[in-house]
Amino acid sequence: MRFLYYSTSYYASHGGSIQAIEFYNHLDEFKLIEEKSIFPKEAKKGFPGKAGAGKVRHWLKKIPLVQIFLFYRRNKFYLEGLKKEIQDFKPDVVLFQIDSNFLQLKKVKKWFPKLIIATQINGSPFDEPFRNIAFRNFFLKKQRKAYMASDVNFFVSDVSKNQIMGNNVDAQRDIIVPNGTSTQTFFPIENKTQLREQLGYDVQKTLVGYVGTLDYHKKMLLLVKAFADLLNENAQLQLIIIGDGPAHKNITSEVKRLGIEKEVLLKGWIKHDNLNKHLNCFDIAVHHYASDYMNPMKIFEYLAVGLPVLAPDIPSIKETFEDGKDLLITKDTPKEIFKNLKKLVQDVSLRSRLTGNPRILNDLKEKHSWENYTRKIVQAVYEKIKNLQLG
Numbered sequence: 001m002r003f004l005y006y007s008t009s010y011y012a013s014h015g016g017s018i019q020a021i022e023f024y025n026h027l028d029e030f031k032l033i034e035e036k037s038i039f040p041k042e043a044k045k046g047f048p049g050k051a052g053a054g055k056v057r058h059w060l061k062k063i064p065l066v067q068i069f070l071f072y073r074r075n076k077f078y079l080e081g082l083k084k085e086i087q088d089f090k091p092d093v094v095l096f097q098i099d100s101n102f103l104q105l106k107k108v109k110k111w112f113p114k115l116i117i118a119t120q121i122n123g124s125p126f127d128e129p130f131r132n133i134a135f136r137n138f139f140l141k142k143q144r145k146a147y148m149a150s151d152v153n154f155f156v157s158d159v160s161k162n163q164i165m166g167n168n169v170d171a172q173r174d175i176i177v178p179n180g181t182s183t184q185t186f187f188p189i190e191n192k193t194q195l196r197e198q199l200g201y202d203v204q205k206t207l208v209g210y211v212g213t214l215d216y217h218k219k220m221l222l223l224v225k226a227f228a229d230l231l232n233e234n235a236q237l238q239l240i241i242i243g244d245g246p247a248h249k250n251i252t253s254e255v256k257r258l259g260i261e262k263e264v265l266l267k268g269w270i271k272h273d274n275l276n277k278h279l280n281c282f283d284i285a286v287h288h289y290a291s292d293y294m295n296p297m298k299i300f301e302y303l304a305v306g307l308p309v310l311a312p313d314i315p316s317i318k319e320t321f322e323d324g325k326d327l328l329i330t331k332d333t334p335k336e337i338f339k340n341l342k343k344l345v346q347d348v349s350l351r352s353r354l355t356g357n358p359r360i361l362n363d364l365k366e367k368h369s370w371e372n373y374t375r376k377i378v379q380a381v382y383e384k385i386k387n388l389q390l391g
Contacts, residue, residue, distance in 0.1 A: 001382060003027060003036045004091035006082060007120075009099050011043035013244075014213045015297050016122060018272055019179060020097050022370035023120075029371060030378050039085045040078055064134035071130050071139070075103040086112055093118055093381050100125035102146040109149055116388070118381055119153045123293050124164055128217060144168060152384045154377055157316040160293035175380055178316060180373040181300035183365045185273070188306040188356060189280040201281045205238045206345060209282035211275065212298055214245035219289040219332055221254050226288075226338040228258045234345060242267045242278060279305045284344050284351070286310045289332040290317075303327065304364050306356035310340055320368075325353075326360055 005024050009016035027036045060066045082104070086094060093116035096105065102119070109117055124143060126136055133139055147153050148168055154177045155161040161174050189195055196203045208227065214220060220241070227239045241251070241264065248266070255264045270278060279285065285302035288310060295316040302309045309327040311317050323329040328350075330340040344351060366372070 001032050001034055001093065001378075001385065002089065002091045003033050003378075003381075004086065004089055004094040005036065005038045005097070006078075006094055007038065007097035008040065008043065008078065008101075009097055010038065013269065015179075016097065016099065018297065019120075019122070022180070022182060023374050023377070026371050026374035027378070030375065032378055032382050037085070037089045037091070039082055061129065062132060064132050067130050067133040068135070071100065071125070071133060072103075074100050077101070079104055079107065082108065083111060086115065092116060092385060095120055095377070095381070098122070100129060102143055105146045106149050116151045116381065116385055117149075118377075118384075119147060119150050120377070121147070121153055121155050121160065121164070123156075123160055123291070127291060127293065128215075147174075151388075152380055154380070156295040157293055158319075159315050160295075163293055175376075177373060177376045177380075178320070178368070179295045179297040179300065180368045180370045181297060181304050181364055182370055183304050183361070186276050186279065186301045186304035189277065192280060195277060196281050199277060199281060201240070202238055205236050206234075206283045207238050207240055207281060208284045208286060208341065208345070209240040209242070209279065210286045210288075211242040211279070211301075212287065214241070214243050214247040214251060216247045216250070217291070218247065220247055220251050222332065222334055222337055223286060223288050224251060224254050224258070224260075224264065225334055226341055227264070228260050229338050230342055230345060231260060231263055233342070237263065237345065239264045240267060240278075240282065241265065242270050242275070244269045275301070276305065279307065282307055284308055284310065284341075286341070287312060288330055288337050290314050299327070300364060300368055303357075303360050306361070308344055308351045308354035310337075310344060321360075324350075326357060327354060 007020040010020040010024065011017065024038055027033050061070060094108065095118040097120040105117055126133060126140060144165060147165065151173070153174045155174065156177070156179055158176055161169060161176060165174055193203050201207060210223060212218060231237055252266065255261055279302065285307040287296055287298050290296045290312040292314050294314060299309060299311050299317060311327045311329050313329050313331045317329060321327050328340055328344060330336050
């Protein structure tokens with residue numbers, strides 16, 4: 001099977017990049033893959049998601065009619081280059097890692113009717129980047145029709161699949177493959193005191209850590225406020241925020257307004273390969289909010305390190321992990337975040353029970369590895385090709 005992977009997120013600075021890199025690298029492990037290729041070979045200058053491309057676009061995207069223009073413009077990016085890559089490489093299948101470019105699916109299918117078209121869908125662009133678009137219902141219908149024209153779609157959660165496909169879900173075409181992690185990249189490190197000293201973290205305080213893109217929809221101000229309230233009861237705490245994004249300025253302003261600059265460290269971006277050391281410095285890891293359709297890979301990374309985790313109250317988390325036994329789940333209200341964070345800070349026995357659970361670590365290695373994630377996709381695509389050939 002000649003496999004072409006079309007991913008612009010491969011070059012981005014968010015979780016979709018990790019998913020793309022891990023998936024593409026693991027393709028080498030499967031004999032079903034005769035040859036693989038990735039497109040594009042590098043990110044286009046000024047492309048959305050590439051560093052430095054976003055301030056003006058962020059403000060323009062607040063205008064609903066401008067969003068229409070930006071959306072159609074996005075769907076022209078790379079299209080002719082993709083056409084040439086398909087002609088030159090002659091793949092059996094092309095897998096789109098979707099990033100708002102679903103209009104390209106029908107065009108590619110029209111140009112290459114015998115080509116297997118697959119998609120890797122982490123959510124709808126109309127939930128986040130194009131949520132303010134004018135005539136939103138019209139575009140939601142176009143999105144659904146585009147995926148109905150695909151041969152096989154891979155969603156990270158049932159919620160995402162059902163929200164996007166509605167009554168048009170096809171069990172043979174629309175498949176759930178949750179995110180994964182790498183236990184070679186994320187794992188517990190023994191001497192945490194030495195590690196904290198090496199990385200400049202306070203060795204005496206209880207460190208509460210968050211890692212992720214600082215987008216407005218991540219509700220980071222709720223975490224900052226809950227942490228500030230908790231400081232009133234326990235001064236021996238520090239909040240570590242690793243990541244960057246458009247909400248960074250708002251977070252900095254809120255930290256200053258609350259007068260907790262010394263207790264909150266905004267570390268900025270840290271290379272993914274270096275994250276394990278920083279995560280191992282945390283006492284508690286937090287991912288307090290995610291939309292219902294998401295399947296946050298950060299939770300898997302936290303757990304692989306052996307950390308007690310405060311996780312969002314969303315279906316994909318509740319279906320995979322047990323509240324109070326594997327991690328602690330919180331609703332995204334100020335009261336609940338404060339209550340559950342306080343519980344993790346104060347209840348040392350609870351933290352101990354949630355730390356380094358052998359069953360969870362084994363599941364992460366066996367069930368939720370990127371190798372297993374890739375295997376499910378490769379096998380499903382192969383079955384689709386085989387069934388079409390038999391038909």
